[in-house]
Amino acid sequence: MFRPLPLIVLGAALAAPTVADPLAVEDAWVRALPPTQSVTAGYLVVTNRGDDTVRIVGAAASGAGRAELHESRAEDGAMRMVPVAVLPLAPGESASFEPGGLHLMLKDLERMPAPGETVRLCLITDDGEPSCADAAVRRDAPAAGHHHEH
Numbered sequence: 001m002f003r004p005l006p007l008i009v010l011g012a013a014l015a016a017p018t019v020a021d022p023l024a025v026e027d028a029w030v031r032a033l034p035p036t037q038s039v040t041a042g043y044l045v046v047t048n049r050g051d052d053t054v055r056i057v058g059a060a061a062s063g064a065g066r067a068e069l070h071e072s073r074a075e076d077g078a079m080r081m082v083p084v085a086v087l088p089l090a091p092g093e094s095a096s097f098e099p100g101g102l103h104l105m106l107k108d109l110e111r112m113p114a115p116g117e118t119v120r121l122c123l124i125t126d127d128g129e130p131s132c133a134d135a136a137v138r139r140d141a142p143a144a145g146h147h148h149e150h
């Protein structure tokens with residue numbers, strides 16, 4: 001039997017096309033360190049385009065056995081990295097992972113990625129859904145103010 005959806009349900013579905021993945025991941029890059037290093041860091045900007053708070057609880061990266069959410073903080077005059085267990089993002093809120101602050105720590109690398117290569121970076125929310133982007137591998141951070149060149 002065909003039963004038409006009530007119009008109000010259809011309207012809500014059209015108004016919220018991003019429900020499947022509310023997180024937008026942009027400006028992703030991974031730092032190329034000397035090949036003797038076994039860890040490196042990934043950076044990105046993530047925005048919650050959904051209507052509900054999203055809780056980021058983990059990460060993954062291609063070519064890395066593990067990826068962890070870290071934050072660099074100055075403590076007692078020294079920079080330290082601390083794990084971040086949960087990063088909540090309110091609707092409309094963005095978080096910038098950048099050198100000296102939040103970053104993805106890529107561990108157990110198969111090998112150090114080289115400049116010009118691409119690494120797939122994913123953020124994982126507490127509902128288990130990954131939000132991913134292709135990250136350019138580079139030696140240094142992009143020039144300041146180039147966050148949204150696309």
Ligand SMILES: [Cu+2]
Nearest residue numbers: 070081103105
């Ligand atoms: Cu770290």
